[in-house]
Amino acid sequence: MNETIRKFGYPATLIREYAHWAVLLRPAQLTLGSLVLAAKSEVTAFDELPPKAFAELKQVTGDIATVLGRAVSHTRLNYLMLMMVDPHVHFHVFPRYEAERSGGGLTLADPSWPGPPDLGKALKLDDEQIAALVEWLQGFWVG
Template sequence: MKHHATYEKFGGDESLIAAYDHWSVLCRPKQATLGAAVLVAHADVTAYADLPDAAFAEFARVVRDLEAALRGSFAPDKMNYLMLMMVDPHVHYHALPRYEGAPSFEGTERPDAGWPGKPDLSASVGDIAPAVRDALRSAWPAQG
């Protein structure tokens, strides 16, 4: 499948956690919070209203699967979803797990710099995206 520029910007197939008919879940290369992901619509559209109806219907399953994998891997206290599409124009959401404390991953505490306010997208909890991707792939609910 040919992917649009926004999919590639967030790491493309290298960052892929799970693929659906209308969405892909990518591990956000810059981990602003532990487990940060990007939900990228496959449709080559830049307006949310232009997605096919089936993409809206499928989105519920994508979110439920993501949150189940995150609970199993990192136990976030809350989830934030941001749809900005200013720099990267194709329809996508940033899915940011939020933590009141500082969860530990790979032996290091990974604090949520923005807690309890808005997420700090300029923050980084370390160069850990491949390990986070692998943890979420392992915890992903079976599709079928």
């Protein structure tokens, strides 16, 4: 796994692994079920990913939508690709919703709804919370 994936807490935050992608729990939860979708390659530009990674992205994003739909019944999914501090290809995935959601031992509102996500309002999780949320979300995963 590349350094960006490790920075987001791998292996403790790993929810699901694919051939080209890793789905991680975001250690700072902006909304319940916030994830990091990270390419496993060493590339630092989206257009440099291999064609098979792009093909697999359709399956991965479909799985994420299904899982988060079951877990938090989101209204929208926001994918942010920033890559300013952490250079490897990755997205921050935020399920967006109007009312509080509960699961995995946490209850979180969407503090920025209905506007753009304010990353400064995220809740930093401790190791116990990470483990509980990873296990909770894995229980919703397809396949």
